[in-house]
Amino acid sequence: MAQGTESTVLERPQLALSRIRQLRSRRRLMRILTGGLRWFAVVIAAIWVMFLLDWIAVLPQVLRGVQGVGVIAILAITFRAILLAARVPAPEERLAALVEKASGDLEDSLITAVQLTDPENPRRHLYDPDLIVRTVEIAEQRMQSLRPGRLLSWSRARAALGVLVLLITPAIAGGLLRPDLAQTFFARDMLFGNQPWPRAYELVIENPARMDMVVAKGTSLVVDILKTRGGNARAYLDVFFPEQEGRREMNEEVSLDRKGIGGFRHVFQNLQRDINFRVKCGDFTGEWYSVRVRARPRVEEIVLQYEFPEYTGLSSDRQDALVQGGHVKAPIGTSISFTALTSIGVVSAVRMEARPSGDGEVVTESELTMEGGDKLRGSFVAETDARWWIALESGEGFRNENPISWRIAVIPDRAPEVSIVQP
Template sequence: MSRDILLQKIDEVRSRQRSVAIGQGAARVVLAAIGLVLAFFLVDWLILARSTPGSGDRLARGILVAAMLVTLGWVVWRSLIRVLLHTPDDDAVALKVERGHPELRGRLISTIQLRRSGTVSGSKELIAALEEDTVAFVGPKHFTDIIDLALLKKVALWATGVILLAGALGAWRSDFAAAILARLALTETSYPTSAKIVKVTEGITTARGEPFTITIELDPTGTLPEKASATIRDLSPDGNGRSTELALTRQSVDSNVYVGTIDQVLSDLEFRPAAHDALWPRYERIIAVDRPAIKALALAYRFPDYLNKKPESSAVGDIRAPEGSQVTITARFNRLVTSAKLVTRNDQQEQPPIDLKLIDSGSGATIDLPILADGSWKLLLRTEDGFDNKNPIDYVIDAVADRAPTAKISFPAQDKTVTRFARWPVRFSTRDDHGVAKGRLKYVINTADEALAGTGAFTVDTQPTNAQSLDLAGLVQGQPRPEAGGEVVFDLRTLGLTGDCRITYWIEVEDGKTPTPNKGISPTYVFTVVEAAVLEEMLERDRNSLIDSLKTIRTKQKDGRDGVDTLRRELQDTPAEPPK
């Protein structure tokens, strides 16, 4: 019975010691949890929320929360779980009681140990007497007074105070408390600020080398600073994460919209706006892409067959080719395109666009362009992401016209009076930019248009319709030549002339242009046909006129010589004056 009394007192001490340890552990866990949350807030608010936006912010918070959970778990293990798993035995509790009550002088631990061991030598009566003596000595003592409650009270007081302070702060700034809990849960939540950025220009793909405008909108009910800013970070390999600040100004005095322009986007960038105490939670990315452009050109020229000219090629966009040529344009681009259109301009009027045939999945395009007139051409390109070639290059089209051939009669090259039995050689020369193909001597008998005689006033289109012709045999031998000439005998005997008449004649030539050749004519000349007697009379008259002219010339020569001789004699007879 006495032993049961001692064991009961030992159990009371053990239970009280366990309860105190659990209370202390729970208070420590509460203090650690609140402290860790406070540490998370300070690190997150002062560092992470400002320097690691977007996915980097979430990752950093995740690492921090993981470290917090590990630390809290260690505190829970040390302060609670290990206490719950460890139960001190009777000897340990008895020794603790002995240390708290030194007057027991080992009676309690000795009694506990002797009664537990059944093999101990000695009288049972002696052990029972020791047990009775120990119970009597202990009497009404309560061993639980050895448990020190000071530390428990201190820790509990601190925990209670911290809980009340945290509750009061949470109630005062519930928005901050909600933000802390949300960010602990790794959500995309920002801390409350007096200024609130509600809208930002979304990151987009923009053309390289062109300006980009950043626009932010603030909540008009919050603070509206005079200026805002945006941190611009260079993402190019050579940029090394270099950052610059771009000033954002208000659109107007009372506006809640702020804008700023990056002069040139040369590489991929990202930006993060800030206004007063508000900071956008992430960086918005700007992807710089090249506008489509012509990287290389290949022009293949095919000329009209009648020119007998070999095909040519060029890498220059400006076109110079004879009219009727066809040029195959093959363009290579700096990036893939989904559309390529050819636009030509003739006589200052732009023609409707024509689609090119895309090749190599859109890295190039080709089209056949007939050269019909002077003008220009350009390509309009568009990519899958909607970019076009801004300000495309205008290339010149110089359509070289095939000029009409020319002809010239070099002999007799003047009007003549002849008889109907005359045979006159007519010498001529011709010229053309690509070569004369055919020629003929054309004439009209008894033409009434005397005003045209010898003036060359005929044109190709106004030639008399009743003109007759003689082919110029042998004018062209082999391929057409730019220059040709020859002689044709104009035999009037074959014309069956009777009586006086007039024959107007000229040379007509044509080139090899197809389907309609160009034609050219020489100046016209006239044979005036008269009877032989009339011609003889005319010749006699001309001879006499020539003789009279010669006589006149001789008389004038003699008069001139006589005058010179007289002047010479006068000079010789005049004495020279002495020098002064």
């Protein structure tokens, strides 16, 4: 090529440049769509990683926080990279080379015409202007039948869409099938709460309703359990007996009896000591239930003091005026005071007396004086044959359901008899 010194005005390949501008616009659109699909795929992949790590390892709150910060940083970096790739325009020479490579019919005429007619190209004056004009004409002719849309492939966008669908489909299906997992993931890894993960097995204790309770000694406790989810794994109670009243602590596994479909039952018979229990089945471990066993109140000792009526002429200081026990045998009208000791402290004590009346009994009651919670005082008058007992109630609300019953046997007053001995 010869050097040109004349000031010939070189026209740029307008059609080719127009097609290149169309190509740039379409390429930017493709990059935005492809980048968006890729970024959303990265988001779903990050969610999967967070879910699996926490579900398998049950991460503590601190590690979940570190994981969340790391995921946000990665998503921010990838978003910035995709945004920069879409915002920075490709130079004309690069797009021309792309067209040349994709077409194969231009024989480097397009890239040559673009480069040699570029006003900012300092070497364009080193070439023959006529040759440059001829090159531009050839490039324009060959670009007339070329469509920019045919030069770009959507294969990367389709691949990104396929990966996104591959990641998001099981996530949506899992959320529909197991919404509890989705809710727990959101609560734990998005809100950083401490909600436990649901498991493959889920059991609910329907009875007892309270997790901490106090029962009377000798009570039978019924435990009803319902399996709401899971297979056929063995269900049992993990029972712990704490050390109490000289008894050593111990653990044991108690098998459950089947009750209907998905139901289990166990009855703790005649409870005599505190117990803690929880249900286990498969990967499910329930919360501990605590049962404290307390004795019912009862009368352990009672002493009666008789005060005989005057008509008997008997002294209340006699030895037989002080009786150990609650059975009464005294002349009618005898005033009886008593002192009783209970096995445990009580909050209520009532003397009950049942007197025969026709085919039944008439029950009367009277309050007793309590001293120190376990000492009782009271009094009554022996007027007729009857039976009596003391109704007690402890601080836990337990009553002596089968109290000791004592008899009252009244000796009637007989009219004096006069017999003449002499004469």
